[in-house]
Amino acid sequence: MRFNHKQITFAREYRGYSQSDLASKISGLSQPNLSKHEKGFDVLSEDMVIKVIDYLGFPKDWLFKNISNFSENTHYRKRATLTKRDKTSIELGNRLIGHLIDQMSDSLEWPEFKHVPLDIQEGHTPKSIAQHARKMLGLNNGVPVTNIFSLLESKGIVVVEINAHVKFDGVSFITDGGTPVIIINKGFSNDRKRRTLAHEYGHILMHCYFAIPSHRTEKVREQEVEEFTSEFLMPEKHIGPMIRNLRIGDLAELKRYWLTSMSSIVRSAKELGFINNDRYVYFNIELSRGGRSDDKLSVFIDEPNLFAEAYNIHKKSLGYSKEELATAFNLPVDIVEKFLEPNTFRIIK
Known part of the structure; x- marks a missing residue:
C-alpha cells in the first residue's frame, strides 16, 4: 500500500517530535530508517507506518492526503525573535486550517471571491490597487474602514483568528481548493489586528494570484504591501x-x-x-x-464569522459530532477541538 511519506513528517512535526525522539518511542523504529522514509524511500513496512501514525494520534487515512497550503504562497508578518520551532508550529497550524476550510467546502459553498486582483507588472501601483479595493468595498469619500472583518468576508475571504502565544501577526494564502484565507493572531490590540488584516489583504490582491518575478524580492513585496496598507486604511x-x-x-x-x-x-x-x-x-x-x-x-x-458559521452548520444543521467530523476530515479529534471548537462561542450574525 502506497502512503504519502510527507504526511508522516507533517504529523511528527505537528506533535513536536524530532526523528530521534520519535524513534526512541516506538519499538523497532530507527532514526535512519525514519529519515529515509520521510525522504520518500519505501524502507518502512506497512505495519511500522501504521504503528508510527497511531502513536502520533492521526488516523490511517491521513496517510493518503496531500496537503499543501504551504509557504510558497503564504506571507508572514513576524518579529525577528520568532524561532524556527515557533514558525513550524504556526505554519503547520495554518496548513491544517486551510485543510479544514477545503474539507468543509464539500458540504457548503464559501462566498465567491468577488475581487479582481490587479497586477503591478501591468502598470498598477500599490496605491492605485488600494484605491480600487476601497471602491470595491464601498468605502467612498474617505470613510474609515470600520467593519473590516465583515468587509473582507463579504468579498469571499475566509478570516480566522487564532490564539498564537508567540510573536506572530498574520498570514495569507490560497488553499489547495482555491479559497483565499487570512489568519491573524487574536491576542494583539485592535488597531494592530486591523493593520494586519489590511496588510494580508494587500498580499492577496497583489501577490497570491500572480507569478512574482525574482527582482520583486520579499523586501520589495513587503514595501509594496505597506504602501497598499497605508493608502487602504488612511487614503492620502x-x-x-x-x-x-x-x-x-x-x-x-x-x-x-x-x-x-x-x-x-x-x-x-x-x-x-x-x-x-x-x-x-x-x-x-x-x-x-x-x-x-x-x-x-x-x-x-468587529469579528469574523465565516469559519465559525461553517462549523456550526456542520454541527447543528448537518448533525455532525466533532468525532464524526474528525473521521470525515481524516484528522485527530484534538485538531478539530483546537481549531474549530473555540469558534463556536461567537455570535453568528
Missing part, C-alpha cells in the same frame, strides 16, 4: 488635510477617527511629506512615554 487624499500641521495632541482624535494606531498616523505623516525626520523622531519619543501610549486608547473592531 483624505488624511492629508488632517495631518498637514500635525501636533502630538491631535493623535488621539485621529486614532479614534481612522481606527489605526498613533504610530501608523505618524508614519503616514512622514511618508506623505508632512513632517521631516526630526519631527518623526520627536513624535515617536513622545509616543514611547507611558502617558501617550497607543495601548491606552482602544479602537473598535
